[in-house]
Amino acid sequence: GESVGLHLPTLSVQEGDNSIINCAYSNSASDYFIWYKQESGKGPQFIIDIRSNMDKRQGQRVTVLLNKTVKHLSLQIAATQPGDSAVYFCAETYTNAGKSTFGDGTTLTVKP
């Protein structure tokens, strides 16, 4: 069946360092991937997305990389700030799926 998982459940970084959060997916038919950020007690918020016809997409301080060969997705956060502390989820879906599949989440802690 489909599954989306994360390699590391927790990540601790120093303020100002770059962070990399990884995600593996198993459905080779997946063609749309999204990263969400969830702060404590709140609903997830969209960060960045990427479609399967791209390998890389950049936003403000964030970059998503997609490697379809090994079915791997990563989120890079540049110059990590205390406000980046949250749980990060990847999600994947495919055309006409009607729904997304979420990974388990990685907790990012930024040390001052």
Added chain:
Amino acid sequence: DGGITQSPKYLFRKEGQNVTLSCEQNLNHDAMYWYRQDPGQGLRLIYYSQIVNDFQKGDIAEGYSVSREKKESFPLTVTSAQKNPTAFYLCASSYDADTEAFFGQGTRLTVV
């Protein structure tokens, strides 16, 4: 302001009682979703609806029911058949299944 609203934020119920969680969106989105999140865990899909008057079971639909009589509303009923209903419930909507989801702030249900 456009958005998705869940109410109430906190809800307490006695065991054996049905309870309905509200979810309203004014984003004109066709698709709506209900997720359950347990402490330290990811999101599990309960029900989803791609269009008004239609909905499908997700991965953990047992003990839950929904309706989609209006485009902007997707209420979730937690029935007495749900064995362990205490959890954080998240509602989301999206333009369609191939675009990012917008989440509400969640309802924390405690059954005593």
